[in-house]
Amino acid sequence: MDVLVTGGAGFIGSHFVKGLLPAADIGQVTVLDALTYAGHIHNLGEAFLSPKLTFVEGDILDRPLVDRLVRQHDAVVHFAAESHVDRSFYAAGAFLATNVMGTQTLLDAAQRHGVDRFVHVSTDEVYGPLLTGAAAEDAPLRPSVPYAASKAASDLIALSYWQTSRVPVCVTRSSNNYGPHQHPEKIIPLFVTRLLKGEPVTLHGQGQHVRNWLHVADHCAGIELALRHGTPGEVYNLGGGTDLTGRELTGMILDACGATWDAVTYIPDRPANDLRYAMDCSKAVHALGYRPGHDLKAGLAQTVDWYRTHPDRWAPMLRKPAAHLELAAPAVPEG
Known part of the structure; x- marks a missing residue:
């Protein structure tokens, strides 16, 4: 399986890439990253020793580039996002552009080229605050801030591509890493x-x-489970820290x-x-075998x-x- 990882030079994406590369059934892994302030080439570190890894500096809003890269891969794991809550109060346009329009650009390419898997990485913040209880995957989305709203919108867009075009999308939602x-x-x-x-x-x-605090390695293990075994059209909560x-x-x-x-x-x-x-992360535990350790x-x-x-x-x-x-x-x- 050849995998395109967007935002793979960021914090979570780089950990995911380094965990994925050693797998025997993984062929080419291409990282697409714009190297904004939150992405750093050094995050990938020793991953560059692998002949499987290719790095491309670029923006997920660049349609020709995205189209070319998606065409060359079997699966997409989509981390790339604006993610800092405070910044979203004052720069909401950047969050909407990257998190919503960037996701749509990737989905359009995935639809054209018939990818086998598309994992959209999201956040527990889309559920909004809960004074009691825990949100299951079918809970209402009630984001409170522009960052969370942009991620909720991108989640819904991603899932709509499964419903309308059968793009094999899974959505994962994580607690704080x-x-x-x-x-x-x-x-x-x-x-x-x-x-x-x-x-x-x-x-x-x-x-x-x-x-809820979750080690990044546990989160990445859950994402890989969704990549390999997730059911298209499903959402998986990855918390449990x-x-x-x-x-x-x-x-x-x-x-x-x-x-x-x-x-x-x-x-x-x-x-x-x-x-x-x-x-509530019981769905990922039972359906994927997810167990943070x-x-x-x-x-x-x-x-x-x-x-x-x-x-x-x-x-x-x-x-x-x-x-x-x-x-x-x-x-x-x-x-």
């Missing part, structure tokens, strides 16, 4: 890199917002970095900061160790913070 080489705009690497520099960190409100409030997560990060609560300050909550996300404490320690030993990778990103916010008004960090 963590792990090595994540961009320091996200809360775990943001807090870790600040603490390693001896700087304070900030919590929104009273730090009571609940998120650890539920933590922002304050609980901060405490674990402080311990892992050898810091104290003196490094923490509280700031006013950001707009539309959903109090709690929760998904990483312990959060150990995974977090591994993650902190990576940032501690690789300042050359993340420090340059902090030197030019405006590079990824040039379309946006100043915003507080996501927390």
